[in-house]
Amino acid sequence: MAAGPSLDDLLATAVPFALPLRHPFRGLRVREGVLLEGPEGWGEFAPFDDYPDTAAARWLASAIEAAFRGWPEPCRSDIEVNAIIPAVGADDAARLTREAIADLGCRTIKVKVGSRDLSADEQRVGAIRDVLTAELGPGQGFIRVDANGAWDVRRGEQALRSLAGFGLEYVEQPCATREEMRELRRLVDVRFAADELIRQADGHVTRISEIADVAVLKPAPLGGAAPLLQQAEALDVPVVVSGSLDSSVGLGTALAAAGALPDLPFASGLGTGALFACDLAGPVVPRNGRIRVERIAPDPQALQVAAALVSEERRAFWLQRVADAWAVKG
Structure with missing residues (x-):
């Protein structure tokens, strides 16, 4: 080399x-x-x-x-992606979901939860489900919630027993530690995804099926697209590729990684371009719920x-x- x-x-x-x-x-x-x-x-x-x-x-x-x-060389030309909604009020969450469906064509919505006010999380997620039902039909569309490790086991059980009623694709990093993830997973009927536990590990992680059903991999914290592919191959669960609040230019690495993965069973977490008021190039946002795999140069x-x-x-x-x-x- x-x-x-x-x-x-x-x-x-x-x-x-x-x-x-x-x-x-x-x-x-x-x-x-x-x-x-x-x-x-x-x-x-x-x-x-x-x-x-x-x-x-x-x-x-x-x-x-x-x-x-x-x-790495891609094996697909475009990627299905989720839209992402911050920890905003229920009215804003509903508005952003309608925009994600109408303007971006997204059918999967990722939303931040884990605030001290569980009722605010419930209202936010409930508002998203109401819009998905109204716009796409009953039971249509996916919601994935991301707690960023904010819950302990007791709080996580309380939150997920409530939020599960809205129909969750999965909960991302509900707890901060492997032990808490393992214990909470036994208590609730919700699919789990691991993010920080993989990203913050020292070296490749191989066994996470005892604590999670899905691995969320972000290329920048792992060292790039090629290291992400190596990590994905070593894991014993399916992978979702996600970004790190990247600019349109930085998002190219995540698109390259997702484009080169042999299997991509879930929408990727690459719809963050809509979060920026301005960007380094034409914003990389989904069309018909998908983003092209390409390199973006700054304007x-x-x-x-x-x-x-x-x-x-x-x-x-x-x-x-x-x-x-x-x-x-x-």
Whole structure:
């Protein structure tokens, strides 16, 4: 394999960017990151601020793969995707679901839950089910809820016994630990998906069927599309490919991974483009519930606008973040 880029190579093309979101998402109002350009195109480095350098190093590996090494060959031309709804009120959830169906053609809705107010979660999910029923028919459309590990076993049982009545495709990462996931799974009749437990593991995970029915894999935290395919092959459950609140450019890595997987039994979690108020290129949003597998280059004017939204302090932060991740990656 040819030698990879040097740190100087990366910093020479690095463009920190900031993209405002339509709604707050997991505490964020603006998504920041860095674009890196190489012979294959552009890669995105955007680990969240609270991620350690060891995790950021994997995100940098993913950006280097995209910009300097390229992606695996796809075996399909487009991907079915879900729409995603933040932890908003019931009225907003209903409106966003109607828009997802009418404008994007999505039939699968992923929604954030796990707030302290269980009744707010119930109202949000119930509003989504009401719209799916009204627009698609009784029992049509899928709802997947994502708790991001917020529940303990007692709270998770209480929440899922209530939310299951709305018909759930699965619950993503209901609890933070394997032990809690295992115990809760015995108590409720809902399919489980594991996300953080895989993403935060040290090395490949092989056995999760004792705690989950589905594995949610995100390429950037795993080091890129090729490492995701290797992780998927090692697992003993089906895989859903998801993004990490990527820009339109960064989403290309997740599309490449989903496009190259031999089996893709569920809609992928790649409908996050609709969350951005503006993007680095024409927004990558579903049409008829699907997104094409393709590489997206930034629009020069859009990138200039997004770069101008980054303060000098944050620009220095991001360039240092690249250097720190490089030092860990080696």
